[in-house]
Amino acid sequence: MDHFTYQQGHLYAESVAVAEIAAQYGTPCYLYSRATIERHYRAFDEAVGAHPHLICYAVKANSNLGVLNVLARLGSGFDIVSGGELARVLAAGGDPAKVVFSGVGKTSEEIRQALQAGIHCFNVESEPELDRIHQVAEQLDCQAPISIRVNPDVDAGTHPYISTGLKQNKFGIAMERAEAVYQYAATLPHLDIKGVDCHIGSQLTELAPFLDALERLLGLIDRLAAQGITLSHLDVGGGLGVNYDDEKPPLPAEYAAALRERLGDRSLALILEPGRAIMANAGVLITQVEFLKRGEDRDFAIVDAAMNDLLRPALYSAWQNIIPVSPREGTARRYDVVGPVCETGDFLGKDRALVLSPGDLLAVRSAGAYGFTMSSNYNSRPRAAEVLVDGDEVHLVRARETVEQLWQGERLLP
Numbered sequence: 001m002d003h004f005t006y007q008q009g010h011l012y013a014e015s016v017a018v019a020e021i022a023a024q025y026g027t028p029c030y031l032y033s034r035a036t037i038e039r040h041y042r043a044f045d046e047a048v049g050a051h052p053h054l055i056c057y058a059v060k061a062n063s064n065l066g067v068l069n070v071l072a073r074l075g076s077g078f079d080i081v082s083g084g085e086l087a088r089v090l091a092a093g094g095d096p097a098k099v100v101f102s103g104v105g106k107t108s109e110e111i112r113q114a115l116q117a118g119i120h121c122f123n124v125e126s127e128p129e130l131d132r133i134h135q136v137a138e139q140l141d142c143q144a145p146i147s148i149r150v151n152p153d154v155d156a157g158t159h160p161y162i163s164t165g166l167k168q169n170k171f172g173i174a175m176e177r178a179e180a181v182y183q184y185a186a187t188l189p190h191l192d193i194k195g196v197d198c199h200i201g202s203q204l205t206e207l208a209p210f211l212d213a214l215e216r217l218l219g220l221i222d223r224l225a226a227q228g229i230t231l232s233h234l235d236v237g238g239g240l241g242v243n244y245d246d247e248k249p250p251l252p253a254e255y256a257a258a259l260r261e262r263l264g265d266r267s268l269a270l271i272l273e274p275g276r277a278i279m280a281n282a283g284v285l286i287t288q289v290e291f292l293k294r295g296e297d298r299d300f301a302i303v304d305a306a307m308n309d310l311l312r313p314a315l316y317s318a319w320q321n322i323i324p325v326s327p328r329e330g331t332a333r334r335y336d337v338v339g340p341v342c343e344t345g346d347f348l349g350k351d352r353a354l355v356l357s358p359g360d361l362l363a364v365r366s367a368g369a370y371g372f373t374m375s376s377n378y379n380s381r382p383r384a385a386e387v388l389v390d391g392d393e394v395h396l397v398r399a400r401e402t403v404e405q406l407w408q409g410e411r412l413l414p
């Protein structure tokens, strides 16, 4: 469910006509709905219920400060993967004590910043990383809270580029090594073992792979307990899919109930790291039709948003719905909806049935996650504005870039 609906024949974001926002802020423009973000966050929080837990929203899905601030106000924690994301969380008023730090390439400087900020836990992805964290903690004369990210070798059944829990993926420490790594970590005085973590991939639409991974983790937790290593939390990562088309992913309530059932009476706090499930359907990308071009083979709707604004279709052949902001009467034609970037892979959607005239506004749905965060300045295109709608209020949470900002930091030769 989301708060982008047609009212009197025009698309609205909560109580505001999308066309009005486009007129004020220009296109392309990302629109987010505060009510949808809040509802999705609460769906996870309430699904886990009374069981001790932390919802650590995955910042990579959408790191806009306004968005992070909405979540921080709800008490959300954050899953980060860089010093930049940590800085954003802090700037947005997030609580560092609710931050978990994932990612395979943490630098010493990033580790130092996170220790100084007082984060909840590092999700350690390799043995050399464990040593590096220990070394930095020793220099700062503190204990680093850690959790081992285990790679359970489970097929998430998702796009190969976003599957992370297989042996051949770069993420986590192999299950076979995990016990030895915990034993080793327990000998290091500047580490504080907190938990175990896994994240097997993104856009999962079935429960089975999650539960498969969970069973393997619970086995490890029990074996460690028998060896005197008691963990206080279990981080199951993110990955719950959303409806882009007609997928029917499990709802947070169903997912959380299955997790809690399998936890049994183990006294382990649960950490969840949802990104897409909170943000994807809380956002749309608004774009305007520049030209309609009749080709010999097919028709093109050339719009002012491109792969630099929304990379998912080009990168993963991802399908996202494209709908008119103010639908017209008439006979639909089939269009490839393409951007101005000089790449054949620059498309937002292919073979879409639409009734269009130049100047029409289109909304690309489900664009709140991995939309703006994956955008770039390719073809020297300024990045789009981001707007957060809250009831009948509209907040510009990031202005469209100016062309001068495109070369900030660059220098002419002397």
Ligand SMILES: Cc1ncc(COP(=O)(O)O)c(C=O)c1O
Binding pocket: 058, 061, 079, 102, 103, 199, 201, 202, 203, 237, 238, 239, 240, 273, 274, 275, 276, 277
């Ligand atoms: C470690 C980690 N946690 C959480 C997420 C969030 O995943 P999703 O957006 O699929 O919930 C990701 C991205 O896949 C991730 O790499």
Ligand SMILES: N[C@@H](CCCC[NH3+])C(=O)O
Binding pocket: 060, 162, 202, 203, 312, 369, 370, 374
């Ligand atoms: N960027 C991906 C998800 C990657 C998840 C990060 N581990 C997407 O748009 O689907």
